[in-house]
Amino acid sequence: MSVVAAAEPATVREVVAEVLDPEVPVLTIDDLGILRDVTVDEHGRVEVTITPTYSGCPAMDAISADVTRALADKGFDDVAVRTVLSPAWTTDWMSDAGKQKLLDYGVAPPQPRSDTSVMVALSLRCPQCGSPETHELSRFGSTACKSLWVCESCLEPFDHFKAL
Numbered sequence: 615m616s617v618v619a620a621a622e623p624a625t626v627r628e629v630v631a632e633v634l635d636p637e638v639p640v641l642t643i644d645d646l647g648i649l650r651d652v653t654v655d656e657h658g659r660v661e662v663t664i665t666p667t668y669s670g671c672p673a674m675d676a677i678s679a680d681v682t683r684a685l686a687d688k689g690f691d692d693v694a695v696r697t698v699l700s701p702a703w704t705t706d707w708m709s710d711a712g713k714q715k716l717l718d719y720g721v722a723p724p725q726p727r728s729d730t731s732v733m734v735a736l737s738l739r740c741p742q743c744g745s746p747e748t749h750e751l752s753r754f755g756s757t758a759c760k761s762l763w764v765c766e767s768c769l770e771p772f773d774h775f776k777a778l
């Protein structure tokens with residue numbers, strides 16, 4: 615009988631779940647919903663499975679490095695970060711806590727995809743003042759995964775994390 619590895623999968627997952635997304639540094643990769651699985655085998659080897667967001671957010675190398683570093687800090691040196699492209703990530707995987715953090719950060723969170731239509735896009739609320747009087751300035755905001763909007767009430771521009 616082999617000795618059970620010291621690494622508890624639940625603990626390892628907690629370490630990985632704390633890693634922040636490089637594109638949206640208020641969200642963890644768990645909030646974003648891109649952290650799919652964390653396993654620890656009998657040799658203590660950690661395998662982290664991530665489904666990247668769409669190609670407009672080329673953050674995978676940074677996420678992979680951050681996950682590896684976070685685990686190394688806790689003594690897990692044998693780490694593999696695997697990316698799985700199917701099923702494709704959608705903004706529906708973002709947690710409600712994540713959406714609230716986005717709003718607090720001043721970014722309008724994505725709507726559920728079932729609601730995503732031209733009509734709904736017109737009713738995006740300003741994350742600063744809550745006014746529905748907003749309009750899109752540009753399809754692309756600070757990154758390709760966000761569009762740039764402006765509020766007609768408080769005149770503040772804001773990013774919208776596009777639904778996908």
Ligand SMILES: [Zn+2]
Pocket residue numbers: 740741742743744745765766767768769770
């Ligand atoms: Zn406003």
